[in-house]
Amino acid sequence: MPPDRPRVLLVGVLPGAVSALQAVLGPGADVLFVPPEQLVDHTQGVRGERRPTLVVLGQELPSPFGLVHAVRPHPADLVVIAVSTAETEGELAALSLLFSGDRARHLPASQADRLPGVAREMMTALGRQRTYTTVRAAAQYRLGAGTAISRQMGDHLFGEFLTQAPVGALMLDASGAMAAWNNKAADILGLGEPESLGRPLTSLFPETLHARLEEHLASSGGEPGADPGAVFERLRPDGAAQALRLAPQQVLDPEGRERRLLLVEDITERLRAQRQLAERTSHALLSAEVAAAMTAPGPLPERLERCVKAAVNRLSAVFACVWAVRTPAGDRLDHTVCADGPADGPTPAHVRVRRALMERVAAERRPALDEVPGEDSTVCVGYPLVSGGELLGVLALGSTAPLSSAASGTLEGIADQMAVGIQQDRLLHRLRATTQALEHPLLPPHLPALPGFDLAARYHPHGSGLHIGGDFYDAFAAADGRHVLVLGDVCGKGPAAAAITGLVRHTLWAAAQHTPDPAHVLDLVDRALRRQRTPFCTLAYVVVDTTVTPTRLHLASAGHPAPLLRRANGGTTVLDVHGPLLGALGQVHHPVTETELLPGDTLVLYTDGFTEGAGSYHQRESEDLAAVVAKQPPPPGTARPADHITAVLMEDAHAWWGERLRDDLAVLALTALPPAPAAAPEGSAAG
Numbered sequence: 293m294p295p296d297r298p299r300v301l302l303v304g305v306l307p308g309a310v311s312a313l314q315a316v317l318g319p320g321a322d323v324l325f326v327p328p329e330q331l332v333d334h335t336q337g338v339r340g341e342r343r344p345t346l347v348v349l350g351q352e353l354p355s356p357f358g359l360v361h362a363v364r365p366h367p368a369d370l371v372v373i374a375v376s377t378a379e380t381e382g383e384l385a386a387l388s389l390l391f392s393g394d395r396a397r398h399l400p401a402s403q404a405d406r407l408p409g410v411a412r413e414m415m416t417a418l419g420r421q422r423t424y425t426t427v428r429a430a431a432q433y434r435l436g437a438g439t440a441i442s443r444q445m446g447d448h449l450f451g452e453f454l455t456q457a458p459v460g461a462l463m464l465d466a467s468g469a470m471a472a473w474n475n476k477a478a479d480i481l482g483l484g485e486p487e488s489l490g491r492p493l494t495s496l497f498p499e500t501l502h503a504r505l506e507e508h509l510a511s512s513g514g515e516p517g518a519d520p521g522a523v524f525e526r527l528r529p530d531g532a533a534q535a536l537r538l539a540p541q542q543v544l545d546p547e548g549r550e551r552r553l554l555l556v557e558d559i560t561e562r563l564r565a566q567r568q569l570a571e572r573t574s575h576a577l578l579s580a581e582v583a584a585a586m587t588a589p590g591p592l593p594e595r596l597e598r599c600v601k602a603a604v605n606r607l608s609a610v611f612a613c614v615w616a617v618r619t620p621a622g623d624r625l626d627h628t629v630c631a632d633g634p635a636d637g638p639t640p641a642h643v644r645v646r647r648a649l650m651e652r653v654a655a656e657r658r659p660a661l662d663e664v665p666g667e668d669s670t671v672c673v674g675y676p677l678v679s680g681g682e683l684l685g686v687l688a689l690g691s692t693a694p695l696s697s698a699a700s701g702t703l704e705g706i707a708d709q710m711a712v713g714i715q716q717d718r719l720l721h722r723l724r725a726t727t728q729a730l731e732h733p734l735l736p737p738h739l740p741a742l743p744g745f746d747l748a749a750r751y752h753p754h755g756s757g758l759h760i761g762g763d764f765y766d767a768f769a770a771a772d773g774r775h776v777l778v779l780g781d782v783c784g785k786g787p788a789a790a791a792i793t794g795l796v797r798h799t800l801w802a803a804a805q806h807t808p809d810p811a812h813v814l815d816l817v818d819r820a821l822r823r824q825r826t827p828f829c830t831l832a833y834v835v836v837d838t839t840v841t842p843t844r845l846h847l848a849s850a851g852h853p854a855p856l857l858r859r860a861n862g863g864t865t866v867l868d869v870h871g872p873l874l875g876a877l878g879q880v881h882h883p884v885t886e887t888e889l890l891p892g893d894t895l896v897l898y899t900d901g902f903t904e905g906a907g908s909y910h911q912r913e914s915e916d917l918a919a920v921v922a923k924q925p926p927p928p929g930t931a932r933p934a935d936h937i938t939a940v941l942m943e944d945a946h947a948w949w950g951e952r953l954r955d956d957l958a959v960l961a962l963t964a965l966p967p968a969p970a971a972a973p974e975g976s977a978a979g
Contacts (some may be wrong), residue, residue, distance in 0.1 A: 298321045298345070298415060298419070299321060299344070301347045303331055304350035305348055306351065306404075311325065313408055317411065324433075326631065331347065335370060339369065339370070340366065340368040343580065344419065347365075350372050354951055355380070355951070356374045360387065365391060365396050367394045367418070372391075372416055373397045373407065373410055374396065374398055375401055377401050394414070397978055439737065459478075461474045461553060462477045462553070468506065469493070503782060504524075504682075524536050536556055536557065538555070538556060578603060578607070579702065586596035587713070597631070599706065609691045611631060613630035616714075625651060644866065646672050646690075649662045653686045670691060679714065689703060736767065740775070744964065745836075745963060750942045752942065752958075764782070766778045774838070774839065775835070776808050778800055780793075780796060781958075782828075783827035791826075796874075800813060801835075814882045818875055821875025828874060829875055834847050834855075842888045843889040845886075847867065850880075853874060853899070853903060854869050856921055857895055858921050864918040880941065893964050894962065898959045900955065905948070909952060934962060942959060
């Protein structure tokens with residue numbers, strides 16, 4: 293395909309939006325569907341030289357912000373549109389602070405109908421930018437190659453043209469001494485007659501540059517690998533810094549003698565502007581890296597270490613580290629993470645030398661500078677980490693040179709970012725502990741032991757332990773000697789779902805103590821839910837009757853995915869068990885299905901996270917799970933076949949959904965164990 297043919301990479305885009313995009317962009321662009329984990333591979337290359345590319349991050353992605361940073365949008369050849377959901381609205385709103393509108397756009401889901409128009413607008417702007425860049429590069433190449441002088445005027449360059457030229461021109465003799473110059477060169481270099489005639493050009497520059505300058509002049513700009521416009525810096529007689537671009541050429545004077553012509557350009561202001569831009573860019577990237585690190589998942593020390601390493605790299609520092617407050621009173625500081633050597637190595641010098649400075653920063657809660665170099669030969673500065681009025685620690689950075697005011701401002705900014713991240717991490721730990729405390733009574737502390745059976749369960753709440761899930765399971769003995777297995781899913785998440793789960797579990801247990809018959813128990817649960825006017829609940833309910841041989845199962849479903857039955861020979865079927873939701877429809881009837889559980893057979897109950905884990909995206913059928921169970925049988929002779937099957941299903945679900953998983957997962961399995969082989973009669977012998 294043509295190297296300049298534009299392409300559109302779609303990641304997590306809803307199917308309905310694809311046809312609209314293709315209709316607007318037309319056949320002139322290649323539209324590709326790309327998995328999130330392969331997006332960076334499709335966008336690699338030198339910025340400004342890649343194929344013109346538009347990346348569309350759809351609302352099916354749980355964390356699009358990190359992908360925007362990973363592809364590194366650039367207005368010359370790669371732009372990004374990110375469609376947000378309610379969960380990602382907050383983080384994507386920060387795009388406008390980090391990227392200009394011609395690099396990355398944020399489009400709320402409520403405005404998703406604007407996606408085709410915005411895509412066409414950004415692709416058009418991308419085409420204009422590439423055309424402008426190409427034309428400008430060609431013009432700069434012709435100018436840098438000296439077309440206006442060497443090719444238009446020939447080799448005879450003395451005369452009126454050079455004298456009045458707006459470009460500085462300096463003639464050197466064979467020894468490198470200055471023999472002639474035009475008005476512009478005299479102004480740039482401060483040359484005058486006769487004191488400058490015959491003076492070596494190198495005398496105008498620091499001695500440390502002499503060898504490099506002589507090598508550059510000898511190249512005459514025409515040798516392979518030579519830099520025709522190398523930059524050399526010096527101090528003018530008035531003490532001001534000056535940066536000069538020097539381009540040497542071999543020419544002939546009017547008498548035919550070979551001379552070295554040096555084109556001189558003062559780029560001091562341009563270089564200063566470039567350095568300021570580079571510094572600001574580096575500071576912006578540092579802020580972005582710290583923001584990405586502090587909002588990324590993972591242990592807090594690892595994220596803080598990423599921050600201090602970024603500070604060292606972006607600011608060319610000697611070290612950067614975080615000292616954390618270890619007591620509520622804030623009177624103890626401990627060196628926590630550092631970008632100066634391994635954590636298990638010898639104690640860095642700045643930890644011993646700079647403790648007093650860190651304690652002063654913590655006590656005064658304001659930045660402080662220790663201008664006297666310590667034994668580590670660095671100047672150290674500390675910034676307090678304060679969030680919500682609470683001192684959390686100190687950020688320290690050491691440098692061999694004083695920091696600029698811009699760098700100091702950036703460090704204050706990232707100190708605020710890190711403080712907020714530390715505070716959020718503490719709050720998340722508290723929330724996680726609260727969540728676990730609320731979830732604890734919603735699941736049985738342990739599963740009962742059923743002689744002759746293996747009973748196993750697995751539960752994985754959605755998220756990072758911060759959300760109370762709606763899935764639950766239970767197993768208990770009824771008063772008549774039969775056993776009850778329950779697996780359900782209440783509508784909603786959080787404390788409200790926890791309350792409903794508690795109501796359902798305790799109603800199930802209390803009702804089953806009278807009689808575990810499905811019709812009786814499910815009717816009471818339905819009435820309890822409707823009485824409290826709670827959201828609905830789905831449920832798989834099984835009565836295991838071990839008083840008969842073979843074991844008899846009585847199964848009922850209230851709007852729940854159909855159970856699986858794996859026979860001893862590996863054949864796995866989806867049981868035809870269906871019934872209405874609980875708490876939603878008024879007077880309901882739940883049909884009961886009966887089947888035998890023979891030795892080696894396994895009954896599997898599961899929640900809809902296994903089939904609808906990513907919402908409407910790429911749903912699975914119960915038959916798919918049956919195939920997974922059939923293809924991965926328990927190892928021969930294992931004592932825990934049910935546990936093996938629950939582990940297989942949980943691993944398969946995580947592999948199938950990956951980062952798209954948005955629901956809880958719960959699975960409960962019961963296996964009738966084959967009878968143990970009869971012991972040989974005492975005293976018998978083989979033979």
